[in-house]
Amino acid sequence: MIILAGCSSKSAVSTNGTSGTGVGTGSGVGSGTGAGTSSGQGAGAAVETQNVDQKLSTGTIIGDIFFDFDSSALSDEAQEQLKQNAAWMQSHPFPAVTVEGHCDERGTDEYNIALGERRAEAARNYLVTLGVKSNRLTAVSFGEEKPFDPGHNEEAWAKNRRDHFVTK
Amino acid sequence: MRSTRISFTALFTLLLVMFVMPLTLKAEEAGEYIAIRKEGASRIAIVLDNLAASGGKQSEWAKSLDNTIKRGLDFTGLFNLMPAPLNIRNSQNGTLNLTTIASVGGDMYAGGSVTNKMGKPVLEMHVSDVSGKPLLDRTYSGEEARLRDMGLRFCADLVELLTGKRSVFGSRIVFVSNRTGYKEIYMCDFDGENVVQLTSSRSISLTPSVSSDGKYLAWTDYTSGKPDLHIRNLATGANASVGKQGVSISPAWRPGTNTCATTLSFEGNQNIYLIRADGSVERRLTSGGEINVSPTFSPDGSKMAFVSTRQGGPQIFVLDMGSGQARRLTYSGSYNTQPSWSPAGDKILYSSMQKSGEINIFTVSIDGSGLLQLTSGAKNNEYPSWSPDGSMIVFSSNRDGKRKLYVMNADGTNQRPLLRMEGEQQQPSWSVSK
Numbered sequence: 001m002i003i004l005a006g007c008s009s010k011s012a013v014s015t016n017g018t019s020g021t022g023v024g025t026g027s028g029v030g031s032g033t034g035a036g037t038s039s040g041q042g043a044g045a046a047v048e049t050q051n052v053d054q055k056l057s058t059g060t061i062i063g064d065i066f067f068d069f070d071s072s073a074l075s076d077e078a079q080e081q082l083k084q085n086a087a088w089m090q091s092h093p094f095p096a097v098t099v100e101g102h103c104d105e106r107g108t109d110e111y112n113i114a115l116g117e118r119r120a121e122a123a124r125n126y127l128v129t130l131g132v133k134s135n136r137l138t139a140v141s142f143g144e145e146k147p148f149d150p151g152h153n154e155e156a157w158a159k160n161r162r163d164h165f166v167t168k
Numbered sequence: 169m170r171s172t173r174i175s176f177t178a179l180f181t182l183l184l185v186m187f188v189m190p191l192t193l194k195a196e197e198a199g200e201y202i203a204i205r206k207e208g209a210s211r212i213a214i215v216l217d218n219l220a221a222s223g224g225k226q227s228e229w230a231k232s233l234d235n236t237i238k239r240g241l242d243f244t245g246l247f248n249l250m251p252a253p254l255n256i257r258n259s260q261n262g263t264l265n266l267t268t269i270a271s272v273g274g275d276m277y278a279g280g281s282v283t284n285k286m287g288k289p290v291l292e293m294h295v296s297d298v299s300g301k302p303l304l305d306r307t308y309s310g311e312e313a314r315l316r317d318m319g320l321r322f323c324a325d326l327v328e329l330l331t332g333k334r335s336v337f338g339s340r341i342v343f344v345s346n347r348t349g350y351k352e353i354y355m356c357d358f359d360g361e362n363v364v365q366l367t368s369s370r371s372i373s374l375t376p377s378v379s380s381d382g383k384y385l386a387w388t389d390y391t392s393g394k395p396d397l398h399i400r401n402l403a404t405g406a407n408a409s410v411g412k413q414g415v416s417i418s419p420a421w422r423p424g425t426n427t428c429a430t431t432l433s434f435e436g437n438q439n440i441y442l443i444r445a446d447g448s449v450e451r452r453l454t455s456g457g458e459i460n461v462s463p464t465f466s467p468d469g470s471k472m473a474f475v476s477t478r479q480g481g482p483q484i485f486v487l488d489m490g491s492g493q494a495r496r497l498t499y500s501g502s503y504n505t506q507p508s509w510s511p512a513g514d515k516i517l518y519s520s521m522q523k524s525g526e527i528n529i530f531t532v533s534i535d536g537s538g539l540l541q542l543t544s545g546a547k548n549n550e551y552p553s554w555s556p557d558g559s560m561i562v563f564s565s566n567r568d569g570k571r572k573l574y575v576m577n578a579d580g581t582n583q584r585p586l587l588r589m590e591g592e593q594q595q596p597s598w599s600v601s602k
Contacts, residue, residue, distance in 0.1 A: 070481060070503070107521060108505040108550055109595065110375055110418040111475060111482055113388075113395055114431060114438050114459040117415050140394045141415055145351075145372050 062088055062097065062165040065123060066158065070107065072118035074126055078163075082123060085165060086130035095167040099124050101141040102148070102164060104157035109143060116141030123163045212330065214241065215269050217252040217279030219291070229289045229315060230282040236319030237278075243359050244327055244335050244559070245582040250274055270298045278326070289315055293322050295329075304329055316361075333557045341553075341562055341598050342366070342376040342385065343573060347591035353387050358555070358598075360573070360587030366400075377428065378402075378599035379421040384445050386419035386428050397430050399445055408447040414438075420463040422472075429453060429463035429472060440474055453487060454494070464509045464516070473497065473507040473516055484518055486534070497536055504530075506551055511558040517542075519550045519563075529563055529580075542580030553598045554578075562586060562596040 062085045065078035074082070089097065101120030103112035120139035128134045148164075149156035216238060221230035241247045253268045269277050280293035289312060295304040306325060308318040324337035336358040344351050353367040353376045367373045371390040378385050385400045397416035399408045410416045414433030421428045426445040431438055437457050442450040454460040458477040465472050472487045476494075481502045487494040498504040503521035510516065515531045515538075522528060527548040532539045543549040546567035553562050558578060565574050573586040573593045587593070 106525070107482075107503065108462075108519060108527070110431075110461050111459065111505050113374075113415055113417050114433075114461050117433060117438065118459065142372075142390075143395075145374075 062167065064162045064164050067119055067161040067163075069104070069157070069161065070115065072101075072115060072122045074122055078123075079126065082126050083130060086127050086132050089127070089132050089136065096136045096138065098138045098140055098166045098168065099127075100146075100164040100166060101139065102146060102160055102162050103144045104160040105144045105147060105152070106157065107144070109145075113141050113143035113145075116143045119161075119163050123165075211248045212246060212276060213248045213250060213274045214276045214278055215250045215252050215256075215272065215274040216241070217256065217277065219279065220281040221283070224284070225287075226282045226284045226289070229284075229291075229312070232315055233282060233289075233291060233319045236316050237323060239359065240320050240323035240337065241326070244323075245577045246327065246330070246335075252277075252279070264300075266296065266298060266300045274298065276303070285309065288312065289318065291318050291322065295326060331559075333559065335557055335559055336555045336598075339556050339598060339600060340378070340382075341573070341586070341596050342378055343564075343593050343596040344374055344376065345589060345591055345593045347589060353385070354593075356587060363587065363589060375418050375595055377419045377421055377597050379426065379428070379445075380423040380600060382600045384421065384426065384428075386421065386430070388417050388419070397443075397447070399428070399447060401445070408445065410443060410447045410449075412449075418462045420465060420472075422465050423467055423469045425469060429465070429474075431461045431463075440472075453489070453492075462506055464507045466509050467511055467513045471509075473509055475505045475507065484516065497534075498532065499536070500539055508553050510554050511556055517552040517554060517561060519552060529561070540580070542576065543583070546583075549574075551595050553596055555598045556600050560598075562598050564594040564596060 063081045065074070065081045067073070067078070068075070099120040101116035101118070103116050107115070117139065120141055124137045124139045127137060144160070147156070147160040148162070149159045218234055219230040221227040238249060242249055250272060253272050256265055256268050257263065258265050264277070266277060276295065276297055278293065278295045280291060283290045283292070288309060291308040293304065293306050293308070294302065296302045304326060306322065308321055310318055320337045324334040327333070327335040327337070339358045340355055341358065342353060342355045345354050350370045351372045351374065352365055352369065353373050354363055354365050356363045366385065367387070367389065369389045369391045373387055373389040374395070376385060376387040383402060385402055386397060388395045388397050395415045395417050397410040397419055400406070410430070410432070412432050412434035415431060415438065417431050419428045419430040422442065427442050427450055429440050429442055432441045432449070438459050438461065439452055439454045439456070440460050440463050441452050444450055453472065454474065454476070456476075456478050459482070460474055460476045462475040463472050464474070470489055472489060473484055474487065475482050476485050478485070479496065482505050483496055484498040484504050484507045485494045486497050497516065498518065501520040501522065504518055506519045508517040513534070515533055517529060517531050519527050519529055526544075527550050528544055529542045529549045529552045530539060531542065542561070543565070546565060549563055549565045549567070551564050555561070560575055560577055562573060562575050564571050571592040571594045573596050574583055575586050576583040
């Protein structure tokens, strides 16, 4: 599995794919669990890009997008990021991409799984309208189960209300 | 709260008067009994005497039973437990001197003995009022391994005598804990004892729910990489899954049936469906393009409350299973979720995220009236679930840091931790007896 993470102009948040909660499993669908994925604890502003496949060029970007509280609406900034993501996917026609929908810890668990699915589907549908083949995209909701930032404040919550893109 | 307390006392009196008791207690005396309780007292002051035993194995059993009965009666929140005064027995002939009960403020006396009959414990219990009138005389026997059950049977019998209901004794609670580093499903007794781990998926297991007959457990986990619903026959251990695209979350069993409601998104929208115990879909219950989650059924299964965003933020709606018509139940607050229908059928518990950021637990009558807040000023209080007899509520709270399970009386009083366990605990669901 390769995980590419980048940042849009301001929202400099990314990790290598697992949560900082200590309860998450590897985030790639079908990629096996836990072992082998390092922790994204603390989710700072650094961009980590792992490049384990020579077919993919270093520095390519599939950036996370962010949402308002209790919303799955795509902001202008999110749409701009998705256009970059779509362009990247069209220039790299091989990898399938899982769109992970995530929520902050507020609100209730099962509602947030539904909300996370709507966030993932919103990005998936937008990418399809931009020309990405739908069979390359899978949407999965993790609700509030795998927060990027374990903090309990708006700064952390803003990072955790996101779609995260995992290539495989 | 005050009015609830008064009505509880009134109900208590009524129940005492109404219920046909197999023992010597007469209806008029029951009314009288309540009348002589101290003004404003909400609990029954019971003098609990240590069980008599003649050494050896019996004394060991007696000690264990003393502890079980004390903790069992205390757990109900109905009693003020008092130790027996030193002069309770006549020093000459050993008979009970019940005048000492009244002198220490007791309303009632409970005591008994434990004997050893061919290696098996026999518990004889005696309960009387302050005048010495016997209220309950009963003998319990069984294998040594069932000692705790014997003690709890007495607790249940006593509570049933006083309230007409057997309280929480024998019921169980399923919940989620990350004790192992992964969220798995666990089960414990009503009082937090006998914790058993039910899943070992090493993924993320969530929202356990047990059917009304105690036969099936439904839950969601990520073993396939996405949230899928699983159903286990608890007797045979056989598992079934709902193998649909999209999410399968928040199951709730329909009483009296082997079907459960759950949110599925395989048709695009997140609607609630009725599924069978084998994982197959019976029918769709809600419609629309918004979020529909967290079903809970009325005790007769004719109505289902659920959370929907069809009118904006998450609110609780009630669906008539026959007509398919849904009406909105909650109007106060902008984020109301996690409904739990009361066993008596008259109320719905739910959690509400408030402007302060706290999540608190409320009850509301089925007609939307009588809104009552049960928790406040203690961070997030979520996932409320009624005990099968409706006397208590289990919920999760992070009031002391980590998310842990708590219980309270149905009126919000007597909030306290349920169990000591490593890691976090959440999503408790109270279910019927084994």
